[in-house]
Amino acid sequence: MEEIRLECLSKDFDGFVAVENVSLSIQSGELFSFLGPSGCGKTTLLRMIAGFEIPSTGRILIGNTDITDLPPYKRQVNTIFQNYSLFPHMTVFDNVAFGLRIRKSPKNEITKRVREMLSLVKMEDQANKFPEQISGGQKQRVAIARALINQPKVLLLDEPLAALDLKLRQHMLIELMNIHDAVGITFIYVTHDQGEAMSISDRVAVMNYGNIIQEGPPDDIYERPNSVFSAYFIGETNLISGEVIGIEDDYVQIRCPDGAGSSFNIDSTFHIQPTLGQELTVSLRPEKIAISRNKPRYQDDINILRGVIEDILYLGSHTQYIVNVGALKIRVFSQHKRVYFDDTALDWEEPVWLFWHDTDSWLINEIPENVLTVDEISEGGINHYQRSIKRPAIK
Amino acid sequence: MKNLPSANPNYALQLATERRKNFTSWILTAPALLWLIFFFLVPYLIVIIYSFLTADIYDVKFEFTLDAYRQSFTPAYMHTFYLSFRLALLTTLLCLLLGFPVAYYIARAKDKVKNNLLIFIIIPFWTNLIIRIFSWRIFLAYNGVLNNLLLGLGLISKPLEIMRTDLAVILVMVYVYLPYMILPLYSVLEKLDWTLLNAAMDLGANEVKSFFRITLPLSKEGIFAGGLLVFIPALGSYLIPQLVGNQRSLYLGQVITYKVKNIPRNWPMASALSLTLLLIVALFLLLIYFLYRRGKFRKQV
Numbered sequence: 006m007e008e009i010r011l012e013c014l015s016k017d018f019d020g021f022v023a024v025e026n027v028s029l030s031i032q033s034g035e036l037f038s039f040l041g042p043s044g045c046g047k048t049t050l051l052r053m054i055a056g057f058e059i060p061s062t063g064r065i066l067i068g069n070t071d072i073t074d075l076p077p078y079k080r081q082v083n084t085i086f087q088n089y090s091l092f093p094h095m096t097v098f099d100n101v102a103f104g105l106r107i108r109k110s111p112k113n114e115i116t117k118r119v120r121e122m123l124s125l126v127k128m129e130d131q132a133n134k135f136p137e138q139i140s141g142g143q144k145q146r147v148a149i150a151r152a153l154i155n156q157p158k159v160l161l162l163d164e165p166l167a168a169l170d171l172k173l174r175q176h177m178l179i180e181l182m183n184i185h186d187a188v189g190i191t192f193i194y195v196t197h198d199q200g201e202a203m204s205i206s207d208r209v210a211v212m213n214y215g216n217i218i219q220e221g222p223p224d225d226i227y228e229r230p231n232s233v234f235s236a237y238f239i240g241e242t243n244l245i246s247g248e249v250i251g252i253e254d255d256y257v258q259i260r261c262p263d264g265a266g267s268s269f270n271i272d273s274t275f276h277i278q279p280t281l282g283q284e285l286t287v288s289l290r291p292e293k294i295a296i297s298r299n300k301p302r303y304q305d306d307i308n309i310l311r312g313v314i315e316d317i318l319y320l321g322s323h324t325q326y327i328v329n330v331g332a333l334k335i336r337v338f339s340q341h342k343r344v345y346f347d348d349t350a351l352d353w354e355e356p357v358w359l360f361w362h363d364t365d366s367w368l369i370n371e372i373p374e375n376v377l378t379v380d381e382i383s384e385g386g387i388n389h390y391q392r393s394i395k396r397p398a399i400k
Numbered sequence: 401m402k403n404l405p406s407a408n409p410n411y412a413l414q415l416a417t418e419r420r421k422n423f424t425s426w427i428l429t430a431p432a433l434l435w436l437i438f439f440f441l442v443p444y445l446i447v448i449i450y451s452f453l454t455a456d457i458y459d460v461k462f463e464f465t466l467d468a469y470r471q472s473f474t475p476a477y478m479h480t481f482y483l484s485f486r487l488a489l490l491t492t493l494l495c496l497l498l499g500f501p502v503a504y505y506i507a508r509a510k511d512k513v514k515n516n517l518l519i520f521i522i523i524p525f526w527t528n529l530i531i532r533i534f535s536w537r538i539f540l541a542y543n544g545v546l547n548n549l550l551l552g553l554g555l556i557s558k559p560l561e562i563m564r565t566d567l568a569v570i571l572v573m574v575y576v577y578l579p580y581m582i583l584p585l586y587s588v589l590e591k592l593d594w595t596l597l598n599a600a601m602d603l604g605a606n607e608v609k610s611f612f613r614i615t616l617p618l619s620k621e622g623i624f625a626g627g628l629l630v631f632i633p634a635l636g637s638y639l640i641p642q643l644v645g646n647q648r649s650l651y652l653g654q655v656i657t658y659k660v661k662n663i664p665r666n667w668p669m670a671s672a673l674s675l676t677l678l679l680i681v682a683l684f685l686l687l688i689y690f691l692y693r694r695g696k697f698r699k700q701v
Contacts, residue, residue, distance in 0.1 A: 103613075
């Protein structure tokens with residue numbers, strides 16, 4: 006098994022740059038995801054690997070073989086299409102057998118291999134049905150069997166779960182992971198759903214406007230985002246910008262204007278080399294912040310802020326509070342655990358204390374172009390955020 | 401008990417409404433029905449009756465005989481059937497071969513271009529058929545446009561004799577019936593999911609294999625529909641062979657017309673030939689229908 010390498014890959018459609026200078030290598034047997042909002046170029050990237058688009062520049066290699074200019078039918082790459090694209094005039098069996106028949110494999114071998122594949126995806130007893138007679142999840146399984154029977158070096162999955170309902174999606178996700186473990190083929194998975202990408206992938210590449218913003222294991226991207234976009238696209242976060250006013254051995258102190266004329270200081274561990282007076286952004290995940298009406302005991306490495314609750318959203322597994330600190334809105338997720346302290350009685354307009362450990366925040370060397378208002382946050386801030394980013398200039 | 405229709409106080413009202421609905425639908429269909437009875441069914445009955453009568457020079461004698469049918473199955477007339485069949489089949493095949501790429505191209509064109517191209521297919525219908533055939537005669541004639549052009553270019557030294565040959569008949573037949581093939585083909589190809597072709601190529605099929613394994617089977621319905629729309633009228637065509645063909649190879653439509661028109665007349669013969677043609681077409685349709693049904697049936701197992 007060989008790794009896949011993308012070298013300086015670009016694609017432009019009549020002046021619209023869909024993919025811009027992407028270089029990447031994917032290990033063999035890896036489950037790799039491209040994650041990004043719609044229009045970020047992830048599907049174009051996938052179609053270039055499949056052979057449906059010819060890159061404007063750059064190369065695609067599997068092992069040492071350059072496949073950039075090979076037509077789709079000469080590549081050892083198979084795709085699961087978003088709408089499955091099962092052949093409506095063929096039975097499940099014939100659909101799965103398609104690739105082998107094209108290659109003119111012997112008849113008894115075809116029968117044997119199709120049966121094997123159908124049992125791998127648990128569809129043995131549906132072999133004689135037509136696509137219109139089976140459910141969405143079953144179509145998905147047939148599509149997987151139809152692709153894997155060709156023993157591709159890489160399996161490409163283009164938003165494979167987008168057409169399924171939530172429960173089935175979760176179920177198929179686990180199934181996909183099992184199939185991946187069973188066949189050991191490299192999977193390249195394209196999705197806009199960060200939950201899917203996080204749970205299924207060995208590594209994720211976050212994309213926006215044709216560029217890879219960040220690449221790494223899911224926990225790495227979540228805990229250590231390298232940019233405002235990564236921090237905002239994966240999960241939810243509070244972005245607080247400020248000026249570095251003190252650099253100590255194991256933390257920096259940042260003065261953050263609260264938008265109402267005054268400011269507060271917060272401490273954070275750091276991984277970048279900040280200089281005094283530098284403006285940067287702290288990404289603080291809502292679940293890392295504790296909220297209480299009682300002032301916490303002072304500790305060295307704990308940040309403590311005073312705020313007033315503006316909004317409470319009960320979400321079952323946790324409650325989301327929107328707390329005003331000056332004019333700044335900070336979101337806090339709090340789980341309902343009475344063993345720590347009783348926060349169930351917190352009420353609107355109530356003054357509260359917010360506190361978190363200084364290692365729980367992450368510094369990003371970038372300032373968001375505009376501050377998100379609370380309305381934007383509650384309407385799904387990412388869309389508004391995206392709009393505020395300038396498009397890369399069209400060449 | 402309450403749910404029984406008779407126990408329902410509204411039942412009588414419902415019945416009345418239904419009766420009124422039935423009455424209304426009868427009234428609405430009556431004109432069409434009467435039209436069909438008087439102008440289609442009755443003439444057909446007359447044709448059927450005539451086919452069993454004895455021929456006379458101008459008219460018929462009301463004496464029952466099967467002579468007309470007996471004659472229909474003599475070698476001379478079977479040859480006419482064969483010629484007409486061959487012409488219809490050839491026209492259908494040529495229309496399919498020429499029409500498929502056109503329909504495919506239109507179906508894959510951008511929406512804006514698509515409508516314009518479709519208009520080009522439909523425009524010929526705006527001109528009367530006879531006028532179009534006559535313009536073909538001018539085009540193909542011995543001193544016609546085509547010959548003058550080829551002579552002028554020096555490609556030929558002596559005018560081609562195309563007019564009044566079977567070639568001219570085929571050319572004009574294909575020209576006239578092509579739109580009837582293109583339109584049904586277009587309508588199935590337009591609905592074809594192109595990602596299926598991507599999927600086929602992804603699974604190792606090159607363009608030719610994807611065409612024969614995916615595009616062609618999925619346009620079967622259009623091929624059937626277009627085939628019928630061309631084949632059936634072509635089988636009985638009269639105008640085109642009469643206007644551009646020769647009198648050595650007569651087609652069925654011409655023979656039937658002559659039996660009615662030329663003296664001595666033989667109306668029973670004309671009737672019998674028409675009915676035999678009808679029978680053949682009906683059998684042909686039934687065959688197609690069963691082939692189609694079998695495909696459908698297999699799909700449901």
